[in-house]
Every structure is written in C-alpha cells, then in structure tokens.
Amino acid sequence: MKSTSLILFFFLITSAIQAQEIICSAKDKEIFTTRITALKKEYTPKTTFGETLVFVGKTFLGTPYAAKTLEIGSKESLVINFQGLDCTTFVENVLVLSLMLKNGKDDFDSYTNYLERIRYKNGKLDGYASRLHYFSEWITNNEQKGIxxxxxxxxxxxxxxxxxxxxxxxxxxxxxxxxxxxxxxxxxxxxxxxxxxxxxxxxxxxxxxxxxxxxxxxxxxxxxxxxxxxxxxxxxxxxxxxxxxxxxxxxxxxxxxxxxxxxxxxxxxxxxxxxxxxxxx
CATH class of the missing domain: 2.30.260.10 (putative xylanase like domain)
Known part of the structure; x- marks a missing residue:
C-alpha cells in the first residue's frame, strides 16, 4: 500500500510538470542557471526585502528591452526569456529571483512555479485569458495571493x-x-x-x-x-x-x-x- 501511494505521488507530480506548458530556449535555461548561481554567491541577507529586489534588479542593468516577448507560440505557454525584457517581465523576474533567494531555492522547477504563480490569475496558467494582462489586475491578484x-x-x-x-x-x-x-x-x-x-x-x-x-x-x-x-x-x-x-x-x-x-x-x-x-x- 505504501509503495502504491509513492507511485501515485510521483505520477501526480510528473503529470503536473508535464501539464505546465513552458517555452524556454537552451540559452535562456543556461542564463537562468548562471544568474541564480551568481546571485546566491553574491547575496547577503538584507534589512528589508525591498533591498533584495533592488540588489537583484541591478544585476539586469543593460539587458536589452524587447516588446511582446510573451506573445509567441500557438497557445498560451509559460514563456521564459532572459535575453530581452519588457517592463512587466523585468519586474516579474526580479520578484521571482528575489523570492527564490529569500526562500533558499535555486532549481529551475521552483523558478517556473514562482513565475506561474505571479503571472497568472490565482497562480494557474489556464489559457490566454488567465494571464494578468492589465497591470492593475496583476496588482490586485498578487495582493490577494499575499505577495x-x-x-x-x-x-x-x-x-x-x-x-x-x-x-x-x-x-x-x-x-x-x-x-x-x-x-x-x-x-x-x-x-x-x-x-x-x-x-x-x-x-x-x-x-x-x-x-x-x-x-x-x-x-x-x-x-x-x-x-x-x-x-x-x-x-x-x-x-x-x-x-x-x-x-x-x-x-x-x-x-x-x-x-x-x-x-x-x-x-x-x-x-x-x-x-x-x-x-x-
């Protein structure tokens, strides 16, 4: 019975990962790994979480601006792009990486889970309309999440x-x-x-x-x-x-x-x- 429960648990975890549609190039995955490693090495606990956000945000200085980076593919997916950022994806990435530092996380799955939680209504990707397109809704929804x-x-x-x-x-x-x-x-x-x-x-x-x-x-x-x-x-x-x-x-x-x-x-x-x-x- 215990063995069956473990198999069911891993099946559910695997299904959840597969259900999360992700668009991420090999280059962006490499950038993530390099960035989170460098952040962990350089990070020291801050007096306020806001200082952590500024610390992380400054590491993006010089990153090219790119519009409509999320409007790709044939259906709504969790798009990850470190090579070009618009104003919203910049804020989202800084917030996600800051939360990861705060909570001692450095793996890619944690990153995608945090990003989905912040970017989508009630933290769940469920089609195009589930994305928080209007930033006032982004604010309200992430306030409801306690973020x-x-x-x-x-x-x-x-x-x-x-x-x-x-x-x-x-x-x-x-x-x-x-x-x-x-x-x-x-x-x-x-x-x-x-x-x-x-x-x-x-x-x-x-x-x-x-x-x-x-x-x-x-x-x-x-x-x-x-x-x-x-x-x-x-x-x-x-x-x-x-x-x-x-x-x-x-x-x-x-x-x-x-x-x-x-x-x-x-x-x-x-x-x-x-x-x-x-x-x-």
Missing part, C-alpha cells in the same frame, strides 16, 4: 473609476484575440477590472509623498489613455541624492535607472496621470 500590498491609499492616493477595455477595442493588435474564446475571456477580465476603483497618487502630489516610497517598491504608471489602466512599471530605488528614481526596462533600449528622479521623469511622459505604489511582503 504584495498596494500602499497607494496609505500615502495620499485617491480613488478613481475608469472603464478598462483597451485590449478588446484594439483586438487587431493582439494575435491571440482572433480566437473568440480568448476574446470573451479578456472582455470578462475588463468588466471585472472596471467594476473596481483604482487608487493612484496623482503626479502633482508625488513629490509631497516621495519620502513614503521605499527602495524596492513596485511602481506602476497610470495613464489618461482611453480604456487603459497602466502603461509602464518598474522598481523604486533611492539614490545617494535622496530622491526616488526608477529601475526599469526602458522602451528606449535596455534595463536602466532613470537619470531623473521619478517626479521629473514622469513630467516627460505624455498622458501620465500618476503612480500606484506596491510593497512586496
């Missing part, structure tokens, strides 16, 4: 309601939305997001509350673009000048730290309305 906390309301943020429908009203921009099932799934996500108010810190009030933002906080940039919630994200980093800057995958070319403090950086972004501040727990 982050949206502290925007605590530091002076205000609530605003907005209809979110950019993906469904721009269906032609998203190849996977040719499929009606995917399209209807995204529409339902948009309805759910629109029914919830978003708390954000207006851009003209950020400087007043800048001292409340800590290094390692995940910053999301809100927008006035119709149907859209957030256009960009990154990690707060307080520099020697005492000001908060943004560590992020810039669409201008690579992962970098903004030359200007966040307050001044935002002034140059058309349609920006403010930020959402999230603290990793």
């Amino acid at each position: 982050i906390r949206n502290i925007t309301g605590d530091i002076g943020g205000i609530e605003i309601e907005k209809d979110i429908n950019f993906m469904s009203t721009h269906r032609e921009l998203y190849p996977f939305l040719k499929d009606d099932k995917n399209f209807k799934g995204i529409q339902q996500s948009e309805i759910n997001i629109s029914q919830s108010s978003v708390c954000f810190l207006p851009k003209d009030q950020i400087k007043e509350h800048e001292a409340s933002i800590l290094s390692g906080d995940i910053i999301a940039l809100t927008t006035s673009i119709k149907g859209l919630d957030i256009t960009h994200t990154g990690i707060a980093i307080r520099k020697e000048n005492g000001r908060i800057h943004l560590l992020h995958a810039s669409s201008k070319g690579q992962v970098e730290i903004s030359a200007l403090p966040l307050v001044d950086y935002l002034k140059k972004i058309k349609n920006n309305t403010g930020i959402i501040v999230n603290r990793v727990l």
Whole structure:
C-alpha cells in the first residue's frame, strides 16, 4: 500500500510538470542557471526585502528591452526569456529571483512555479485569458495571493473609476484575440477590472509623498489613455541624492535607472496621470 501511494505521488507530480506548458530556449535555461548561481554567491541577507529586489534588479542593468516577448507560440505557454525584457517581465523576474533567494531555492522547477504563480490569475496558467494582462489586475491578484500590498491609499492616493477595455477595442493588435474564446475571456477580465476603483497618487502630489516610497517598491504608471489602466512599471530605488528614481526596462533600449528622479521623469511622459505604489511582503 505504501509503495502504491509513492507511485501515485510521483505520477501526480510528473503529470503536473508535464501539464505546465513552458517555452524556454537552451540559452535562456543556461542564463537562468548562471544568474541564480551568481546571485546566491553574491547575496547577503538584507534589512528589508525591498533591498533584495533592488540588489537583484541591478544585476539586469543593460539587458536589452524587447516588446511582446510573451506573445509567441500557438497557445498560451509559460514563456521564459532572459535575453530581452519588457517592463512587466523585468519586474516579474526580479520578484521571482528575489523570492527564490529569500526562500533558499535555486532549481529551475521552483523558478517556473514562482513565475506561474505571479503571472497568472490565482497562480494557474489556464489559457490566454488567465494571464494578468492589465497591470492593475496583476496588482490586485498578487495582493490577494499575499505577495504584495498596494500602499497607494496609505500615502495620499485617491480613488478613481475608469472603464478598462483597451485590449478588446484594439483586438487587431493582439494575435491571440482572433480566437473568440480568448476574446470573451479578456472582455470578462475588463468588466471585472472596471467594476473596481483604482487608487493612484496623482503626479502633482508625488513629490509631497516621495519620502513614503521605499527602495524596492513596485511602481506602476497610470495613464489618461482611453480604456487603459497602466502603461509602464518598474522598481523604486533611492539614490545617494535622496530622491526616488526608477529601475526599469526602458522602451528606449535596455534595463536602466532613470537619470531623473521619478517626479521629473514622469513630467516627460505624455498622458501620465500618476503612480500606484506596491510593497512586496
């Protein structure tokens, strides 16, 4: 009976691994192994987890920016790409690797499990619509999982309601939305997001509350673009000048730290309305 139970256990574990559709090149697997090995060697316990996020984030400096890295294949898969990052996959990878350091993990299976948990609704990949496409939903869902906390309301943020429908009203921009099932799934996500108010810190009030933002906080940039919630994200980093800057995958070319403090950086972004501040727990 004990032997049968063990066989059943390993069968279930194997089935779970096989069910997780993963797209990862040999090169990316090699980069993961090299990166986690180097991180473990260089890592020392930090005073706050935010400091760990900044430590890990800095190791990505210079990594090329690449758009739509997840929109590949014929069906939704757990895409792993260390060779090119967009703003969201940068934040996701920094968060995953930081959690691995915190919990003493260094194996590839742990990495993919953490990534799936963060990237998908309720931590489970179940088709295209299960991915947290809108970053405000990414925030809400990962807050429900106990991974982050949206502290925007605590530091002076205000609530605003907005209809979110950019993906469904721009269906032609998203190849996977040719499929009606995917399209209807995204529409339902948009309805759910629109029914919830978003708390954000207006851009003209950020400087007043800048001292409340800590290094390692995940910053999301809100927008006035119709149907859209957030256009960009990154990690707060307080520099020697005492000001908060943004560590992020810039669409201008690579992962970098903004030359200007966040307050001044935002002034140059058309349609920006403010930020959402999230603290990793």
